[in-house]
Amino acid sequence: MSRRYDSRTTIFSPEGRLHQVEYAMEAIGNAGSAIGILAKDGVVLVGEKKVTSKLLQTSTSTEKMYKIDDHVACAVAGIMSDANILINTARIQAQRYSFAYQEPMPVEQLVQSLCDTKQGYTQFGGLRPFGVSFLFAGWDKNYGLQLYMSDPSGNYGGWKAGAIGANNQAAQSILKQDYKDDITREEAVQLALKVLSKTMDSTSLTSEKLELAEVFLSPSGKVKYQVCSPENLTKLLVKSGVTQPATDTA
Amino acid sequence: MECVFGLVGNDFAIVVADTSAVHSILVHKSNEDKIMFLDSHKLIAASGEPGDRVQFTEYIQKNVALYQFRNGIPLTTSAAANFTRGELATALRKNPYSVNILLAGYDKETGPSLYYIDYLATLHKLEKGAFGYGSYFSLSMMDRHYHSGMSVEEAIDLVDKCINEIRSRLVVAPPNFIIKIVDKDGAREYAWRQSVADTPAPSA
Numbered sequence: 001m002s003r004r005y006d007s008r009t010t011i012f013s014p015e016g017r018l019h020q021v022e023y024a025m026e027a028i029g030n031a032g033s034a035i036g037i038l039a040k041d042g043v044v045l046v047g048e049k050k051v052t053s054k055l056l057q058t059s060t061s062t063e064k065m066y067k068i069d070d071h072v073a074c075a076v077a078g079i080m081s082d083a084n085i086l087i088n089t090a091r092i093q094a095q096r097y098s099f100a101y102q103e104p105m106p107v108e109q110l111v112q113s114l115c116d117t118k119q120g121y122t123q124f125g126g127l128r129p130f131g132v133s134f135l136f137a138g139w140d141k142n143y144g145l146q147l148y149m150s151d152p153s154g155n156y157g158g159w160k161a162g163a164i165g166a167n168n169q170a171a172q173s174i175l176k177q178d179y180k181d182d183i184t185r186e187e188a189v190q191l192a193l194k195v196l197s198k199t200m201d202s203t204s205l206t207s208e209k210l211e212l213a214e215v216f217l218s219p220s221g222k223v224k225y226q227v228c229s230p231e232n233l234t235k236l237l238v239k240s241g242v243t244q245p246a247t248d249t250a
Numbered sequence: 251m252e253c254v255f256g257l258v259g260n261d262f263a264i265v266v267a268d269t270s271a272v273h274s275i276l277v278h279k280s281n282e283d284k285i286m287f288l289d290s291h292k293l294i295a296a297s298g299e300p301g302d303r304v305q306f307t308e309y310i311q312k313n314v315a316l317y318q319f320r321n322g323i324p325l326t327t328s329a330a331a332n333f334t335r336g337e338l339a340t341a342l343r344k345n346p347y348s349v350n351i352l353l354a355g356y357d358k359e360t361g362p363s364l365y366y367i368d369y370l371a372t373l374h375k376l377e378k379g380a381f382g383y384g385s386y387f388s389l390s391m392m393d394r395h396y397h398s399g400m401s402v403e404e405a406i407d408l409v410d411k412c413i414n415e416i417r418s419r420l421v422v423a424p425p426n427f428i429i430k431i432v433d434k435d436g437a438r439e440y441a442w443r444q445s446v447a448d449t450p451a452p453s454a
Contacts, residue, residue, distance in 0.1 A: 099336070100332065100333050100336050101325070101329040101332050101333055102328065102329065102332040103326065103328065103329050103332075106321065106323070108321075109321055141359075142323050
């Protein structure tokens with residue numbers, strides 16, 4: 001049904017749908033999930049890593065989390081190569097702004113600018129949309145800490161907690177139940193790990209399958225983006241009761 | 251012979267500009283307002299080619315307004331100054347604007363500030379600044395009498411000293427000046443200093 005309206009990305013179907021955009025969101029539904037939670041003293045981003053081979057070089061690069069500017073970071077879900085293009089675009093937009101205004105780009109403006117780019121691919125050019133959803137975490141002096149979610153249609157919203165990728169609906173409903181407005185960064189980390197453990201397909205959660213990043217203000221007032229080391233992540237997983245502590249082998 | 255100068259007080263900034271519009275040896279008018287309201291809390295005092303002055307300052311003013319419409323928040327004075335400088339810099343090596351600007355503004359978080367932007371896209375954040383031949387006199391007067399944290403009365407007193415110096419010492423001194431102030435309550439006209447009023451047309 002409506003197959004004849006699938007091939008051209010930038011036309012409506014008779015039912016008024018943009019099939020290519022919807023198919024892009026389908027693609028993201030098969031990708032590794034990511035969760036973002038806005039706490040009163042920081043924003044927490046947790047991602048599920050899909051590529052977990054021992055052979056993978058994981059020295060400094062991350063699979064899910066990327067820094068866009070000193071005050072904004074994002075988690076991705078979807079086609080990684082598409083994500084790389086958009087992350088590069090976002091980085092350029094952020095630098096272009098700070099070149100013109102000598103100030104960091106307000107987070108919402110950055111998200112909006114990137115989403116305007118994504119929207120273009122749903123309206124003209126005959127190119128397919130990007131198969132990526134983002135969770136943006138950042139701080140600016142206008143609105144403090146913020147969390148935004150965006151999808152291939154170019155739509156975005158500001159959220160207190162959000163989930164993208166596989167099982168995002170299940171994750172979103174657990175978040176809705178358990179999120180409290182005055183949650184701290186520590187509690188948010190625990191909540192995010194708990195939610196991921198419930199929605200991820202794998203039987204056990206280890207630090208190899210996850211990435212954790214936090215955006216917060218240091219005591220000196222500077223915005224910090226910190227990716228959790230595997231050792232600390234393991235400790236956190238044990239603390240949240242998600243994994244059993246490693247038992248000594250005889 | 252255009253005179254523009256300004257200074258920063260304890261919680262306000264003042265800019266002063268002469269009000270003569272001159273073409274060669276003819277004075278078109280002596281009540282030309284060269285200090286534009288960039289937004290509710292910013293003033294832009296400009297001197298230079300009349301066409302460029304109006305074109306460029308209006309362009310900046312409209313871009314500042316567009317930013318506020320698009321993003322729901324105003325630009326800080328620093329951001330507006332850097333944006334203005336950027337536009338001058340981009341045009342400089344293609345089709346430059348011959349405009350010198352003193353940008354004064356008040357931000358809630360950082361208080362009053364003054365930015366000196368010349369036609370070559372030089373940007374300086376200053377406590378006191380001036381352009382034109384009048385700057386020889388106004389800068390000297392300000393160097394002598396300015397101190398940081400001046401009250402409005404002290405600042406206006408200094409402004410009058412500068413205007414008197416320009417009037418008495420500059421060979422073709424502009425007769426009239428306009429003074430505008432910006433503080434937490436916004437930007438507004440403060441006063442005129444006129445020594446030659448425009449003569450009204452004779453009645454029939």
